[in-house]
Amino acid sequence: LYPPNSSVIGVIGEGVVLPCYVVAENFPEIFSVQWIFNEQSQKIPVSTYDGKTQKEKQDERYQGRTEFFHSEFGAGNMSLLLKNIRSSDKGSYTCVVSFNDEYHDVLIELKVAGQWQFSLSFYSKMKH
Numbered sequence: 681l682y683p684p685n686s687s688v689i690g691v692i693g694e695g696v697v698l699p700c701y702v703v704a705e706n707f708p709e710i711f712s713v714q715w716i717f718n719e720q721s722q723k724i725p726v727s728t729y730d731g732k733t734q735k736e737k738q739d740e741r742y743q744g745r746t747e748f749f750h751s752e753f754g755a756g757n758m759s760l761l762l763k764n765i766r767s768s769d770k771g772s773y774t775c776v777v778s779f780n781d782e783y784h785d786v787l788i789e790l791k792v793a794g795q796w797q798f799s800l801s802f803y804s805k806m807k808h
Contacts, residue, residue, distance in 0.1 A: 711779035713728070
């Protein structure tokens with residue numbers, strides 16, 4: 681899976697893409713993908729797509745806030761769009777993709793910024 685373990689920054693109230701791509705010669709039609717939020721005490725199945733049934737499930741905390749890029753599944757894009765970010769969303773997420781009885785996973789760290797923090801750090805980058 682790609683990218684190797686990495687981090688992304690999301691802004692409260694906005695959306696962010698948690699990146700996850702399968703790099704495979706011939707990606708099978710039947711696969712499943714699960715995004716897991718690694719909370720200290722438990723793992724929360726944020727969003728799961730089952731290729732056999734073509735059904736998607738979301739944990740209630742994320743209800744209506746996550747989307748897969750269905751049209752890009754064939755190209756190996758397993759990324760998850762997380763909308764309307766809350767401060768409680770920050771932490772580490774695991775993307776687990778399984779096909780042909782193999783499991784692949786990658787860890788993404790989500791850092792969450794308030795809107796003013798983000799614009800300030802963006803501005804200081806632009807100035808230099």
